[in-house]
Amino acid sequence: MTCKRDDSDDEMLPKDQAESQLINESNGGSSGGGAVLKKGPWTSTEDAILVDYVKKHGEGNWNAVQKHSGLFRCGKSCRLRWANHLRPNLKKGAFTAEEEQVIIELHAKMGNKWARMAAHLPGRTDNEIKNYWNTRIKRRQRAGLPLYPPEVTVQAYQEDQLDQNTGGVDGEDRGQHDPLQSNNYDIPDVIFDNLSANQGILPYVPELPDISVSNMLLKGVGSSPYCTLPPMLPQQKRFRESTDLFPGSSGSVGNGFCSFEQFRDDTCHKVARSIGLSSPLDSDPTTKNSQSFGVIQGSHSLSNGNSSASEPTYGALKLELPSLQYTETDLGSWGTSLQRPLLESVDAFIQSPPPSGAFEADCSSPRNSGLLDALLHESKTLRSAKNRSSDKSSNSSSATPGDKADSSTLNICEPEWEDCGDPISPLGHSATSLFSECTPISACGSSLDEQPPAETFTGISVKSEPVDPALTLDMEKETTTRLNFSRPDVLLASDWLQQSSGYIKEQSIMSDAIATLLGDDLASDYKHLASGTSISSQGWGLNSCLWNNMPAVCQMSDHP
DNA sequence: AAACATAGCAACCGCGGGGTC
DNA sequence: CGACCCCGCGGTTGCTATGTT
Structure with a gap:
């Protein structure tokens, strides 16, 4: 040598x-x-x-x-x-717009699977893609933009659904089904078509998002994986960026938020009621307490240019997350329509936060690790085994493999769960997309991803059918339905859900799965919560807990 | 012009999976 | 069946270039 x-x-x-x-x-x-x-x-x-x-x-x-x-x-x-x-054939230089689009799409679909993504981008390396994505994340994070354009999320989800529905992949297979490995995976040609459609349409008054925001506001803080808070930007810079985001003028920003104020007084209220939630604006002190929590979670709104006296408090709560977990932009989107008055309670909350475990647990949630994925998969497996052995069909009409109903219900929940196993997966970011509509941002970025979310999810607009009085005949089920709807993901999926009339059953399955996962004690807690009215205001929080780490459920179950 | 902050990139590190002995 | 090795992946770190104050 x-x-x-x-x-x-x-x-x-x-x-x-x-x-x-x-x-x-x-x-x-x-x-x-x-x-x-x-x-x-x-x-x-x-x-x-x-x-x-x-x-x-x-x-x-x-x-x-x-x-x-x-x-x-x-x-x-x-x-x-x-x-x-x-390596030969390596492409050097900046990513082209097409490549960027592909990356976004792929990431929406598979998360941080850089190598797999690289396989779809000839000449590009995983490292390159990873770096690009991380950079992009930071950029959007700073800009307060959602990670994905809404269309991407929807698209990804739709494809997922299509894959399942047409491919006949049942829940079991689904766990191993990799859409990208299937030959029919196609990157949609038109993903951002609508991006510019709404551009400049402000104020932005989405209906649905605020439902979830309501839930957000009402949920307990411990439930959030989104406890990452906006990066501490120098005030000046933040302002600058904010104004950048509103190229029209600062006035437009103000208008946008102005309407949000109205929106919250109005639509939010109605919407929240329509889905059986107490309005976040109800002056119930206890609710308000929760609200403050919600504000924390959604505090990212501030990074969208809505400055607040609470801003400095972010520093106190600034938490480190692994590079890709922050759906901070999601967060921001969620919180976009948060009420400013509530921000005051943020401070209160920050000064006397919940037990540190709450935050720690959530912030270190396995959201990014796919643990939930695994849990759910396990749950599914257990359920399946259980069904096989005891042929119990409490929530399924048949047990055929194709079991359309069952698999579809599972598919409705599970695909996103599976995807959510990834930090930034379609459903993991459905909220992002949804709430990004709340973001009165008219992006001025040059690249595609900097474009503002433009298309509203009109189809999702307050799919209150499930809570239609007709459904109130079974209060428990309805409650679980609410629970379901308290999840933005589900809200996102409501387009599909509404066509399948399987809400209740899905929740039932979800409940069972959770019960399986939690074991008897926790499950009873969960069911207790779920059956109580309080769950309607905490449903999201609970689900979110489950979503992100099971231990948090215990915490939530203690929530008054 | 200097100091500082930030972005972007290249490389490293730790871990896990798969194969072989 | 377990230990070992190789390889690849994803996350993180460190450095440089660039922008900002």
Whole structure:
């Protein structure tokens, strides 16, 4: 092993390359037998050596590179270098608009599966895509924009539904079904068609979102995975960005929010009632308490340009999240229509927050880890096994594999759950999309993703049918239905849901699944909550808890 | 012009899956 | 069946370039 040094390259190195030449001890230096491996930036000489090696020996067996080429790099490093920079046919340079669109679409569908995404983008590497996405996230986070354009979310969800419905993939298979691995996965040609349709339409007065906002306002704080708060931006900068978001003029911003104020007094109220919720504006002190929680969760609204005296408090609550979890933009979207008066209670809340466990638990929620995914999958499996063994058909009309009803109901809930296993999946961001409509933002970004959400979910507008008096004959079921509707995801899915008249059953299934997951004690808590009226105001919170981490359920169950 | 902040990128690290012995 | 190794993936870190004050 010649102790090769790339002196010739040093001249090409950044000024600190000398430091990069630091030869660090490699922990994986099995092949070198104590050989010291180089870390840091690659030199052109190293590149050449690696390229040469790969030409001769092909890819793979990276640990052998060091042995055979004299390159003092660990196999990992070689592989990475090759894959990300030296591999032929690599596309360099900025992503094209098409690529960006594809990435957004893919990410909406599969989350942080960079390698898989890269497979759909010839010449692009996972690392590149990852970096792009992280950058994009930050950008949008700063801008207070939702992570996805609503259409993307809907599109992704629709495709999911289509995949299931047409593919006949039942719940069991679904767990292993990877839409992207199926041949019929197509990236929609038209995703952003509507993006500009509504551009400039302000004030934005979506109906549905506020339903969920109501729930948000009413839910307990501990339930939120979205406890990430807007990044602490210097006031000036935030203002600047805010104004950037409203290219028209600052006045338009004001108008937009003005109407939101009206909206909250009006539509929100009605909507909340229509779905059996107490209005967030009801001056019930206890409710208000919850509201303050909701504000926390939705506090991102402020980053949309709605400044508030509460802003500084964000710092106090600023929490670190793994890179991709923040649906902070979602958060912001959700909170877009939050009431300013409530913000005051944010401060109160912040000063006396709930037990730290609440936040910690949620902030470290496995949302990003797919744990919920796993749990739900397990639940599903358990349920399935249970059904098989006891042939109990309490909530399904038949037990055929195709069991349209059952599988569809499951599909309605599960696809998004599965997808939600990913931090930023269609349903994980359905709320984003939904509430992004609340965001009176007329984006001025140049790239597609900077465009404001434009299309309203007219189809979703307060699908109150489920809580139509006709359904009140079964209060418990109705309550669970409310529970269901308290989930923005479900609201998003209501387009489909409304066609399937399976609301109650779905909730029943959901309930069962949860019961299975929680075990008897927690399940009884859950059911108790779910059957009580209080759940209508906490349904989302509870669901959210379940969504994000089970322990939080306990906490919620203690909620008055 | 300097100091500081931020964005973007490249590389590293830790972990887990799969294969082999 | 378990230990070991290789490989790949996703998350994180560190550095540089660029923008802002």
